[in-house]
Amino acid sequence: MNEIRGTTPRPDGIPLAWAAVPGQGPTVVFLGGFRSDMEGAKALHLRDACAAWGRAFLRLDYSGHGISGGAFEEGSIGAWTKDAARVIEARAPGPLVLVGSSMGGWIALLLARRLGRERVRGLVGLAAAPDFTAALIEPRLTEAHRETLRREGVLRQPSEYGEPIPITRHLLEEGARHLLLPGPIPYKGPVRLLQGMADPDVPWSHALRIVEALPGPDVELTLIKDGDHRLSRPQDLALLVRVVEALPA
Numbered sequence: 001m002n003e004i005r006g007t008t009p010r011p012d013g014i015p016l017a018w019a020a021v022p023g024q025g026p027t028v029v030f031l032g033g034f035r036s037d038m039e040g041a042k043a044l045h046l047r048d049a050c051a052a053w054g055r056a057f058l059r060l061d062y063s064g065h066g067i068s069g070g071a072f073e074e075g076s077i078g079a080w081t082k083d084a085a086r087v088i089e090a091r092a093p094g095p096l097v098l099v100g101s102s103m104g105g106w107i108a109l110l111l112a113r114r115l116g117r118e119r120v121r122g123l124v125g126l127a128a129a130p131d132f133t134a135a136l137i138e139p140r141l142t143e144a145h146r147e148t149l150r151r152e153g154v155l156r157q158p159s160e161y162g163e164p165i166p167i168t169r170h171l172l173e174e175g176a177r178h179l180l181l182p183g184p185i186p187y188k189g190p191v192r193l194l195q196g197m198a199d200p201d202v203p204w205s206h207a208l209r210i211v212e213a214l215p216g217p218d219v220e221l222t223l224i225k226d227g228d229h230r231l232s233r234p235q236d237l238a239l240l241v242r243v244v245e246a247l248p249a
Helices: 041-053 077-091 103-115 132-140 143-152 169-178 204-213 234-246
Strands: 004-009 015-021 024-031 055-060 096-101 120-126 154-159 162-168 191-196 219-224
Touching: 004 077, 015 041, 015 077, 024 041, 024 077, 024 103, 041 055, 041 234, 055 077, 077 103, 077 169, 096 103, 096 234, 103 120, 120 234, 132 169, 143 154, 143 169, 162 169, 191 204, 191 234, 204 219, 219 234
Parallel strands: 024 055, 024 096, 096 120, 120 191, 191 219
Antiparallel strands: 004 015, 015 055, 154 162
């Protein structure tokens, strides 16, 4: 496999890491989740599939994620969306299929809104979490949590995926500028949503809200009854590959 790795600098000098497989378009772009990186199972499995098809593929790390520069706690939805857009413009200036996992689903929808149907030929969301700051984090905050955010600017939440997750006041406040629900979301291209019904982080009802917010006719939601948030089991990865391959080019 001929995979190329490199970095694209932001205007402030922070390097954004990426890895690309040359091939035919539209380029499949994988957008990872909150505190995830481009070395996860979904990104690598989709890369291998695209390489086998001869399809162009791009994965990347937002600032503060993976091997990109910058501090995670200084990041925000707007900044990470700009990071993704900067790498995409540098490495994949043509037609795209955006594949977003969790927070990456929010970023994919924001990019689709910005770039439009002619550029974004299709979008796949896995446990897509648009508006997660307002819809999924803030309702769970206790008054003690809110006081910690006011006083310290950051709240460290336990996570079953590893170290405690820092939730910053800046993340919540800046995220409010990018809310998409209840819609409408001005993107009418084909959208495929994969959602686990056993997901402890993003309830499957959230996926229904996304479907309702999308005005285009070609929107499909696949519910996986025993699927978790990561959707990284062999059967989940196989489904992802089938869905991406079946999207109209």
